[in-house]
Amino acid sequence: MQATRFSISALIVAMTLALSACGEKTAEGPEVIRIGSVAPLTGPQTHIGKDNENGARLAVDEINAQGLELGGKKVKLELLGEDDQAEPKTATIVAQKLVDAGAVAVIGHLNSGTTIPASKIYHDAGIPQISPSATAVAYTAQGYKTAYRVMANDAQQGKALGQYAVGKMGAKKIAIIDDRTAYGQGLADEFEKAAKAAGGEVVAREFTNDKATDFTAILTSIKGKNPDLVFFGGMDPQGGPMAQQLKRLGLSARLLGGDGLQNVNFLKLAGADAEGVVASSPGLPIDSMPGGPDFRKRFEAKYGVIQVYAPYAYDAVYALVDAMKRANSAEPAKVLAELPKVEIQGVTGPVKFDAKGDTVGGAVTVYEAKGGAWQVLETVK
Amino acid sequence: MDIFTQQLINGLVLGSIYALVALGYTMVYGILELINFAHGEVTMIGAMVALSVIGVLLGASPDLPGLMVVIAGLLVAIPACMALAFGIEKIAYRPLRKAPRLAPLITAIGVSIILQNVAMLVWGRQYVSFPAILPRGQHEILGAHITDLQIAIVVLSLLSMAGLWLLVEKTRLGRAMRATAQSKEVAELMGVNVDRVISYTFIIGAAIAAIAGVMVSAYYGLAHYYMGFMLGLKAFSAAVLGGIGNIAGAMLGGLLLGVIEALGAGYIGDLTGGFLGSHYQDVFAFLVLILVLVFRPSGLLGERVASRA
Amino acid sequence: MRERPRLALALLAVLLAALPFLIGTGLGNSWVRVLDFVLLYVLLALGLNIVVGYAGLLDLGYIAFYALGAYLYAWLASPHFGLHLPFWMVLPLGAALAGVFGVLLGAPTLRLRGDYLAIVTLGFGEIIRIFMNNLNAPFNLTNGPQGMNLIDPVSIGGVSLGKSLEVAGITLPSTYLYYYLFLAATLLVIVVAMRLQHSRVGRAWAALREDEIAAAAMGINTRNVKLLAFAMGATFGGLAGGLFAAFQGFISPESFTLWESILVLCMIVLGGMGNIPGVILGAVLLTVIPEALRYIGDLQRATLGQVVVDPADLRMLLFGVALVAMMLFRPAGLLPSRQRKREFSAQDGVAEQEQASLYDTKA
Known part of the structure; x- marks a missing residue:
């Protein structure tokens, strides 16, 4: 030995x-x-x-x-x-x-x-x-x-998204899904807090995992609760098929996600069903910088x-x-x-740190998938 | 009620996929008593090969009918997976046929890692999307949605099982397989070429895996070099649930596991008053599996093999 | 004859004591950290060896006990509940908790054999992980996927092992201190495992492994003996988990995946099931190889002048190749136990019997 x-x-x-x-x-x-x-x-x-x-x-x-x-x-x-x-x-x-x-x-x-x-x-x-x-x-x-x-950390991004969902997208009944990773769960929890604070009602809280591809069961269950918005805290490999299955099951709710969805791969994976999906990304839109x-x-x-x-x-x-x-x-x-x-x-925007080491300001930009590309909707402070 | 019907359909489609992959596990296990860990990866290779072919065909002429392109992809993927499985068995399992039982399990894990990483080198680290070329017809049954693709998945898996059953029960090769499963030595004495029978078993399992791989990637719209692992694990659980080594058991186990998962994810939250939610979907599935095995230690349709002394 | 092993033992002791210094100066502190993990995996492998190697029960969910030990340590010694109990209380508690769960897992699976047992234990491992991953609500027990942070380091006599220590002008980094703690735990477990193997219980396990029916006929209480194997294996796993939590200071469910269970199983099969030196060798190899393979980029640069293939692409591929190749060359493991060696050489001889246990050669 x-x-x-x-x-x-x-x-x-x-x-x-x-x-x-x-x-x-x-x-x-x-x-x-x-x-x-x-x-x-x-x-x-x-x-x-x-x-x-x-x-x-x-x-x-x-x-x-x-x-x-x-x-x-x-x-x-x-x-x-x-x-x-x-x-x-x-x-x-x-x-x-x-x-x-x-x-x-x-x-x-x-x-x-x-x-x-x-x-x-x-x-x-x-x-x-x-x-x-x-x-x-x-x-x-x-x-x-x-x-x-x-x-921007989960609290910064989740808060911006929660306020945007209720305030700007007019969501009243919200379903939340997260992928049980530190990222997805953290973001979804902060989103939930902010959405509730802004007056939204969370009608369903469902979960999946970061290796799943089948979301029909939870989406069907969500469908029974008639939400007008589905928030997903997770990444594009799950988000893509989720967008497809959402449409296939005949849900009319819009899909909203964080930076895990706001990328090219999501558009590819969701295909035509990406249309109308809203997702955010911390910082300012790269192409406008x-x-x-x-x-x-x-x-x-x-x-x-x-x-x-x-x-x-x-x-x-x-x-x-x-x-x-x-x-x-x-x-x-x-x-x-x-x-x-x-x-x-x-x-990605101005970089400056606060006393804890987080980014100061932490602007979050919201995008919508239109015609196979991400279009800037607006930047939320 | 329409929600329940929908969940049932969700579960049956998912279960059909599990069942298809489970068939490969169960065949190999029935004959060699080997958990062929690499089977999930064979499924993945099937999906990747088919996607490459589809990509090339669409690149050459984008106007080809979608269904034809996918079938062409499948027709390349099936022999590719067959050749792969033949090679795996010959290189990694055959030399260990007389080794302790856990030795081939470790090589199976090794092969599985190798296939994943080779696939990563060949097809890249990214998720590959399945082009939306298949017809997207939708039907409504009792208020639930079902697509053409979903129907095709269920039908194909039933056909595969029926075909496999006929093969095992009604052909010469099938009889040789059953004999080999019972006792390699006696089968050999009766003139069965055991090595060849085992090769055939792997090859047939791989062909079904290729079909499953293509269907999975078409259904979920993506493929990835890592996709085989979880799929293989679930399928293996399904095979055990139904009684490993038993073809009808694999089918039953697959369908049951799919339905349990769907109903579990759909209703567990309501049943427990919100205490347990859909994040316990897999716990629910495993608990059912454990309970079944506790009361029927050889699975639902498994034969009660008397412990040999 | 007695003098030789004693001398070898003394040499081994000196070597083990000096090892972190040799490796630390030769290769850097990160390799001492690897060494620490090697010892943790040796602990795990020895524990699993009791279940799989001695008693012949195929367990694919072993990492659950590691998780239980780690989480108990975090509950009792971190800001999460504001408890900061000393390690000598927490570690035994963690090992005991894992042992209890070992029995809980063992009880319903007594009738299962071989691969059915494997899939049930696999399910058990996943169930524990899923609970750890989700119990941040309704009551925050595990902090869910975020994991538990700022776990207390082990502190002996007021000296924290989490910081470097200055002794007689020599600075001992934290990784060195943990090395000695882990080494002590490993030696303890090795002694216990050796005593167990040659005890009445150990012989009962061997009998069970070789032939359950014959064992029962010889008057062995197979139920108790099986449960004891699960409990002992789990206890070692729980101990290793507690040490891991203290060492890392942070635990999350990502550390306790099915892959870890498979890896530990690979270690004992590869090294030589049932044989303690073999199991240790397996654990050392499978922990060191993936780390050593990190250097293939540098190796390419040194030999070819440039990096031709991305090392990250090759690393796990080579790991898989190594796994297959080693099994093909040494199907009974690199250092098989004496008994298995005998069985192998008796392959075609009179001693060959047809046996259904997973430990044995298939007839």
Whole structure:
């Protein structure tokens, strides 16, 4: 048994040596600053995870192309992409791995369930973490000075959506479905609170899971309660078939969702039944932002269609680099001191953090699917 | 009442899909006593291959009639899955036929991981959407909606089962299969080519899996490299519920599981006064499964095999 | 003859004590964290080995006990209910709770055999996970999918293992401290498992595994013996769960999926069911391989000068290939128990019998 363990460690040592050997080669040029990017790159959420990494990579490549100088020295950013398999345990291992590798900051993780356990490790190591997409309120409520995010949290988005549903869409009887993930449940709960506060009546609360494709049973049950709006807290792989089954079962209620639905994939999966679905996304519409359409063009030329959160990962890198520039250093302690002062015009809107590390303002834009594309309805503050 | 009818239809359609996949599990189990974990992935490959063919055909001439395109996809997917299952059995299971029973289970899990990741490399990480080319006719029965596609799913799965039953009960190959299931040694002595019979079992199961895969992706409008796992799990549960190794049992188990899930999700909230909701749908399904097995340890239609000493 | 094993044992002890330092300096702290998880999985694998390896009961829902231990720890030592009990009270309670559930699961399944048992235990595992995922309403017991956060670290004599500790000028990071705690727990479980195997109960389990009817005929109370196997296995799982909760500080239902149950089962089958060194080896390999495969990107860069294939694409694929290949080469596991080795070599000999137990070769 020991022999095996030894040979494994020997193998690993050899790999590490090979690794460090090539690390030294690049060390001759400008100083290399390592930034981690973590998202699931295997498993069912792979497509969204890779999208996050691509967003961060595009920003890093651009910044390197422009040239970045800190403390009078030319530096080069290096993005270390890691796979956390959307699994809390693996998330802490890769977090530790990034800390060991000398990453000065981390863009990630994708899910709240991985972002929260990993945040403890970044906190202990004293390096900043900016999540592009974790929306659970708990993430920034732990009192860690290292935890930031560039996306409106569940409370911010859920509240905006709840008010919009009752106030603007005139929904009186509302059915709510969530996918029992940290994201879906968090958003749906906040939506429910806001919708009730605004005077809406919740006639049904149903549940599914993030691997389901058949929603006919819960939709039929909802149909019996005659709602005029169905809210879904979840992602596009469920939302697409749900929109189809809603129509097929003859429900007249409109479907409303969060940023998990407001993407191209949803339109593809729902097909013709996407028509009339309303969904929100935190931030301002990309195409109306200065540099937004340009960002889309550059991203799509390199990596294909934007899945969901790539623009947020992109903005997170720029926010981080803004703090580095302010600190004139990449040292984590100095960067952390400057992060609260960050103010940039990102492709998802202005990025600025509050004392907890959440985004200030947190505008939410509501879209409607029309003719196979998302049309902006309005931006809710 | 119309809600109840609708739930019943929902359950029957879902159950037909489970039943189709369950047939593959039950056939392999009946003969080898092996849980072929990779069967769900074969279903997934079927869906993906058919979608690729459909994509190519539509790309070449978008005006082809939808039904024909889908059938063409199916006709490619079936042999592809057959070849795949043949290969899997030969490489991963056959060398382990005399190994401890859990060894092939682990290779089955390994094959399942391999197929998922190969599919990810070939078809990408994204959900692939099924083009809306099938006719979308709708009917109303007792106030409930049912589409042509749903009817087709139920009919196809009934036909598949009937065909399979005829094959097993009325043909030479079927007789060889039954003999092999009872005792490989004796079957071999009687001149049955056991290896070939086992290969056929896998191939036939895979053909049905391909049909199921195409129907699932057409019905839900999507396919994904990960879709086989949950589907396989549910189908396997269905096979056990009905009595694994028994073809009619797989059908019954599938349909029952589908109906239980639909009624469970639809009514559990009302029945428990809102304490338990549709998030306990799977709990409900598993509880029924456990209860059935506690009172009938070999499933609903399973034979009571006397423990061999 | 007595001196040799003692020397080997002493060497092993030194090695185990020095391991985090060797790995920490050689490979970095993240590998010490991997090492910690290796020990947790060794604990789990040893527990499941009692149920599957010793008693021959195929259990696919084992991770539920891990979950129960973890959640009990979180309930009694986190801000969720405002309770902060010390670990030496919480860990045994968690193990006991899991043990009770082991009996609860075992009782209705006594009549089931082989794969029927597998599917029922699988259902049980999923039921527990679904409850954990949903019990944030009507009463917030588990905080649902959001998970439970800020769980207390283990604290021994006022020293928290959650922070790094300075001893005689050497800084011991938290991962090192947990390593020693987990190592102690693992050694304890190994000793218990070894004693069990060679006890009256252990022989009863073996008899049950080989032939239930014959065992009953020999006067073994198969009901009690089966329940004991479930309870013992579950207890170890509950212990591992409590340690996991304290170590991570955050738990959510995502950590307790069916896939984890399957993984632990793979560990014991791959390593060699029923054989403690084999089970440990299986746990070590299946925890280390996926982590080591993370380096294939770097390896490509070092050998080919560039990353040809995205490492994330290849990692799980290679894991699957490894699983299949290892089983094909060593169908009885990498380190099979002596008894199974005998059965294998006796494949065509006189000793061969037709047996229906899942532990055995199929005739």
